[in-house]
Amino acid sequence: METGREEHKAKAIEAALALCEGRPDYVEGFYYFIKSSGRTKSYRTHSAYLYYVVTFLDYVDKDPSEITFDDITSYISGGAFGEDVSGSYLVAVYSALKKFFAYMVRTKRIKENPMEGVERPAPKKPELVQRTYLTPDEIKKCFDVVNDENSVYRERDRAILMLFFTTGIRNTCLTEINVDNVDFENHCVYVIDKGTKPKTCYLSEDRMQVLSEWIERRKVILGSRPDPKALFINNRGKRVDSISTSRIVKRVTKQIGHEISPHKARASFCTNARKSGIPIDIVSKLMNHSSVKVTMDCYIQDQEEEVKDASLKAADYLNF
Numbered sequence: 001m002e003t004g005r006e007e008h009k010a011k012a013i014e015a016a017l018a019l020c021e022g023r024p025d026y027v028e029g030f031y032y033f034i035k036s037s038g039r040t041k042s043y044r045t046h047s048a049y050l051y052y053v054v055t056f057l058d059y060v061d062k063d064p065s066e067i068t069f070d071d072i073t074s075y076i077s078g079g080a081f082g083e084d085v086s087g088s089y090l091v092a093v094y095s096a097l098k099k100f101f102a103y104m105v106r107t108k109r110i111k112e113n114p115m116e117g118v119e120r121p122a123p124k125k126p127e128l129v130q131r132t133y134l135t136p137d138e139i140k141k142c143f144d145v146v147n148d149e150n151s152v153y154r155e156r157d158r159a160i161l162m163l164f165f166t167t168g169i170r171n172t173c174l175t176e177i178n179v180d181n182v183d184f185e186n187h188c189v190y191v192i193d194k195g196t197k198p199k200t201c202y203l204s205e206d207r208m209q210v211l212s213e214w215i216e217r218r219k220v221i222l223g224s225r226p227d228p229k230a231l232f233i234n235n236r237g238k239r240v241d242s243i244s245t246s247r248i249v250k251r252v253t254k255q256i257g258h259e260i261s262p263h264k265a266r267a268s269f270c271t272n273a274r275k276s277g278i279p280i281d282i283v284s285k286l287m288n289h290s291s292v293k294v295t296m297d298c299y300i301q302d303q304e305e306e307v308k309d310a311s312l313k314a315a316d317y318l319n320f
Helices: 005-020 025-035 043-060 069-079 087-106 136-147 154-167 171-175 205-222 242-254 262-275 280-286 292-298 304-314
Strands: 188-193 197-202
Touching: 005 025, 005 043, 025 043, 025 087, 043 069, 043 087, 043 242, 069 087, 136 154, 136 242, 136 262, 154 171, 154 205, 154 242, 154 262, 171 188, 171 242, 171 262, 242 262, 262 280, 280 292
Parallel strands: none
Antiparallel strands: 188 197
16 A cells, blocks of 8 residues: 555645636635745645635535625534534634635625624634434434435445544545555555554454445446546446545435534544543554643543542542
């Protein structure tokens, strides 16, 4: 498996340009604008900013010249994301939109900047961010939903959900998996997490079968078209982007009455792994976290009952 930073960067750029396809020229123009910016050098930031802007434009569904101050403030207040979105995410969205509309004014595509006067969101205190996750029973219902669907992409969507809920990998990480990263002999998938961190995701035989079924279906869908190497492809035969995978997860989980994002699927894996008895330090390694504290503070849910039980057990040595 090729793990070089340059290859990963090339994939990210390819995915970003794919996100621009079929959209007005100012979308791609904005991408090159932020790439040339001296203050925003990270290619991951370039892709994230583009994603935030495209998601916003799809949400408001207006020509940029018609977008208002109210459209923006309503969006970044969190109304479009749900109450459990983190403050840091809203700040990132704000920064991306601010740069986008500055670009639109500078290139004279719009006369007035609707970001004028829009205040930067205040990051929420960690204890106020209510994160959600799906229980094992709810996750099983998600697979029931997909299995009942009559779609040529059923195998793909099932494989995407399987990887999210059984490995805890990040959305961007999943979209960058290639077919040759799947190792059937050793029952694992090789991925690159956060741009530079190699990670091996081990899977059971049944779960490898899910990938096998999708790869066979993928061959049929591609037909005589060029093979993009990507494990997961869209209806144009190209690598899926993080917006597409987000829509798949949200579409399926909405049908069980508990709509979540791929990030919450990651939190579900983390929480359920801990609840199953896996030591927290091992869970942290599975998540590729920098520390156990990150795992505990940001991902593990419903800890209060566990803390209560531990407190009672810790005092069992006293006989009164």
